Structures are given as C-alpha cells and as structure tokens.
Amino acid sequence: MTLAGAIGAGTAAYAVQPEASHFVNGRYVEDTGGAVIDVVYPATGEVIARVHEATAAVIEEAIVSGRAAQAEWARLSGTERGRVLRRAADIMRERNRALSVLETWDTGKPLQETLVADATSGADALEYFGGLAGSLTGEHIPLPGGDWVYTVREPLGLCVGIGAWNYPTQIACWKGAPALACGNAMIFKPSEVTPLCALKVAEILVEAGAPAGLYNVIQGRGGVGGSLVSDPRVDKVSLTGSVSTGKKVYAAAAEGMKHVTMELGGKSPMLVFDDASVEDAVSGAILGNFYSSGQICSNGTRVFVQRGLKEAFLERLEERLQGVVMGDPMDEATNYGPMVSEAQLQIALSYVAKGVEEGARLVCGGARAEGPGCFLEPTVFADVTDEMTIAREEIFGPVMSVLDFDGEDEVVARANATEFGLSAGVYTSDLTRAHRVIGRLEAGSCFINSYNDAPVEVPFGGVKASGVGRENSKEAIGHYSQVKSVYVRMGATEAPF
Numbered sequence: 001m002t003l004a005g006a007i008g009a010g011t012a013a014y015a016v017q018p019e020a021s022h023f024v025n026g027r028y029v030e031d032t033g034g035a036v037i038d039v040v041y042p043a044t045g046e047v048i049a050r051v052h053e054a055t056a057a058v059i060e061e062a063i064v065s066g067r068a069a070q071a072e073w074a075r076l077s078g079t080e081r082g083r084v085l086r087r088a089a090d091i092m093r094e095r096n097r098a099l100s101v102l103e104t105w106d107t108g109k110p111l112q113e114t115l116v117a118d119a120t121s122g123a124d125a126l127e128y129f130g131g132l133a134g135s136l137t138g139e140h141i142p143l144p145g146g147d148w149v150y151t152v153r154e155p156l157g158l159c160v161g162i163g164a165w166n167y168p169t170q171i172a173c174w175k176g177a178p179a180l181a182c183g184n185a186m187i188f189k190p191s192e193v194t195p196l197c198a199l200k201v202a203e204i205l206v207e208a209g210a211p212a213g214l215y216n217v218i219q220g221r222g223g224v225g226g227s228l229v230s231d232p233r234v235d236k237v238s239l240t241g242s243v244s245t246g247k248k249v250y251a252a253a254a255e256g257m258k259h260v261t262m263e264l265g266g267k268s269p270m271l272v273f274d275d276a277s278v279e280d281a282v283s284g285a286i287l288g289n290f291y292s293s294g295q296i297c298s299n300g301t302r303v304f305v306q307r308g309l310k311e312a313f314l315e316r317l318e319e320r321l322q323g324v325v326m327g328d329p330m331d332e333a334t335n336y337g338p339m340v341s342e343a344q345l346q347i348a349l350s351y352v353a354k355g356v357e358e359g360a361r362l363v364c365g366g367a368r369a370e371g372p373g374c375f376l377e378p379t380v381f382a383d384v385t386d387e388m389t390i391a392r393e394e395i396f397g398p399v400m401s402v403l404d405f406d407g408e409d410e411v412v413a414r415a416n417a418t419e420f421g422l423s424a425g426v427y428t429s430d431l432t433r434a435h436r437v438i439g440r441l442e443a444g445s446c447f448i449n450s451y452n453d454a455p456v457e458v459p460f461g462g463v464k465a466s467g468v469g470r471e472n473s474k475e476a477i478g479h480y481s482q483v484k485s486v487y488v489r490m491g492a493t494e495a496p497f
C-alpha cells in the first residue's frame, strides 16, 4: 500500500493506516503485480492511499490458508472460539476512536456518526456471536422402539464475504462474526471503494487469538470477487451489494451449489398516518433518508404521508433540515458528510434531474455543495407519484420522495408494488393499525414508530429482490452452519429379504 495525499505523517490517520493491501495468513501482504486502486477521501477528493488488487497468488494463499485454519478452528470448542471473538470485540471498543477515524477516511461519513455506529456495531456482532458460540448444539429426537436421532450443527467450511462501501467495518464483522462462531473461516473482499477498514478487523482478530488464515482480507473489484465465488474450495458466499450484482453472484454460486446470503438493495416504504406524531415521523424520515448521507440499503425513501398530515409534515421537515451541519467530517460538530464518491454523487444528481423533469416538486436541496468533495444537500421531493423514476429505483443517496395517500388499503398496495422488499415502517398512534399494516407489508426488516434500528440481536435482511437469508441474531447461525442427523437404531436392522 502506498501512502499518499491527506493521510500522511503527522495526521491522526497515519497511526491507523493499514500496513499493506491485503491481510492473509496472519500478516499484511503486498503484491504490487495487482492493478492499483486509488482510495479517495470523499470530503476533499484527495487520493489518500493506493491498494493493489489481489493477484492469483494472493487469492491462492487466502484460500489455502483459509482452509487450513478452518480445520484447526473447527476442532476448538464453541466456548474457545467465542473467547477469541469476545476478545476481538474488546479490542475494537478500546480502539474505537482510531477505527472511527479510519472509517471516516474510507467513507467520508462524519466522525460524529462513525464514533457510534461502525466499530461499535462491529464489536457488538463479535461479542454477540462470541457469546452464542458455546451454545450451538444439536437436538436429541426420541423415536419409537427406543431408536433415536441426534443432530450435529457443523460449519460449512470456507466462507467468502463480499462487502458494499457504506459500512465497511460493520459489514466485515456482520459476516465474519457468525461465520467464525460456527467454526468456519472467511475470506472477506471489501468494496474497492472502501478497502481500508476490513484490514483492521483482520489484524484485530489475529491479535485476539484467531489462527493465521482464519479471517483473510483481500482487495479487488468484481473480478476478484468473481474468482472467489467460483472457486470450488469455497463453500458459502455472503454478499452485500446491489440487486444486479446479487443476481450474478447468486448464479455463479449456484453453479457450485454453494450456500448464499444476499443482502441487496431496496426502495423501502415509510407510511405516515395522519394520527402519527409529526415530530417522530419527521425524525424517522430524517434517519431513514439522510443518515450516512442517505447511503443505507434499508432507507425508507418512499415516504407515504396521509393527506391530512402532509403540510404539517413537510413544514416540520423543512424546519428540522435547518439543523444539518454539512462540512468537514473530522469535525465532530458535523452531522452530515459527503457521498462516498464522485460516481455516486453523479448518480444521485441524475436522479434529482429526473425528479424535476418528471414533475416532482423540489422542496429543498437538490444541489451539489460548492467547493471540493462529494457533498449533495439533503434533498426532498413532494408530490411524487408512483410511476416517477425517483419513486421506483434505488438512488442510494440523500433523496427523499414524499408521496400522498388517502386510505390504508390503497397505501399498502402501493407500498408493496415494487420488486424490492428490504424494509418498511409505519408511523401511527393506532397500535392495532400499526400491527395490521406491518403484517401486510412485504419486507424483511420492519419498524413501528421508528426507523432503521439494527441491533445485532435482531434478524436483518430482505424479501423479494432485496435478498436471501438473514444477518445478525440467532437466524444467522442457520446461514453459516448445516445440520447433520444421525439415526441410532437400538434393535436389529430389519430388511425385506
């Protein structure tokens, strides 16, 4: 890895800079034969580091060392494995500030946010699955005649994790922690846009006692991800990314009959009934559209507001948006940062243009901030209708669409009229209605009078095109292990002849 630009000697980030492009077999590894990937700090546009894509030799070492470490790791008791994960969680918490600074360099998200949402949620996952590891047992099933069956929960083997760029530390841990708890090894390929943070997770796991090779991190674009997915020595693939990438990765994994977890995109609805608390609904809409500059898969980007509340909702939303502090992400007073890259900013701007062109009313924002960096003002469109592009396609940026509705049946049908099904939220003071409506919404992760909470104890994932499988919670165990059943006959074996 080459240091360049803003992360230089003397800056806070220098101390947390990973030492090389890859972390394989317990150490940092460089192979300058791989194509260069520039790491750009989105707040200034400066290149802060350069990593190299993994070459065939690096990929090979990751696979071979991963498989060897897995065999060793699976021989430990769950309690022993859990101890390593919990130690890693403690180290992450101790180094939260340094890791948060690195996350901010990698993604541009404000330090105010990364200090509470990234290494901390990664540590939560390591702690939670570390705690579960010792209790992953099978069942005893009694049968007639004294026969019985026992089941054994076994690891899958070598898992591959492929990450998106919005939560690089969290994604590395949400995939790694349950995989390791179940006795698997993991090779993690971060997004090429944010390659730095996962290296620190790998480094910390080794420091906590994980065998070399158990959690390898290698860099690369889609091609490197693709070669991992198609390698016959890989048993499972967990992707966080877009639906189009998900379809390709799922198909490639199917060739080898591999297990998959797919955490993909969304265009989630947030339903605000006219008996809702305006203040809470506006808070939910802000969290679900502008946190992390809107770059969150589960965001409630279609905000359906019942007609009676529309004006009050928009008025209060505009007032609350005055509280945005956009600027230097390293300044802890900043609560709104840049988008992750120029490319993502341009995609979001093209959607803003489509919104205006197709007749939506721009209530606020919509412009790139002056000066360097990839800043897009928080943008709100009102009078959005279902056919408009901004109401149908995932933007993955800070663009909120407010749509009007009259009745419950109508809004449920419109909310469900999408290929996606990641999240959904309902704001109402009528609890019966809240549960009735949530029960009818086609989404995996739902919220009542809240939005976007994702504690590790709760299953997270989508239905329809938004994904397959669940991350976090006890549900994740089923996606990183398989069950062997053993029939034990206590009497003679009978045969027809």
Ligand code: NAD
Pocket (backbone or CB within 6 Å): 162, 163, 164, 165, 166, 189, 190, 191, 192, 220, 221, 222, 223, 224, 225, 226, 229, 240, 241, 242, 243, 244, 245, 246, 248, 249, 262, 263, 264, 265, 266, 296, 297, 298, 394, 396, 422, 461, 462, 467
């Ligand atoms: P992306 O699909 O472009 O890339 C995701 C990852 O897949 C990257 O690491 C990329 O290098 C890799 N990749 C690309 N092509 C590949 C291939 N053919 N084989 C293997 N790997 C390949 O997504 P992105 O732009 O990084 O992230 C944004 C998307 O991720 C959005 O759609 C967002 O909704 C989604 N996302 C989902 C969740 C979730 O948990 N559901 C969380 C965050 C982001």
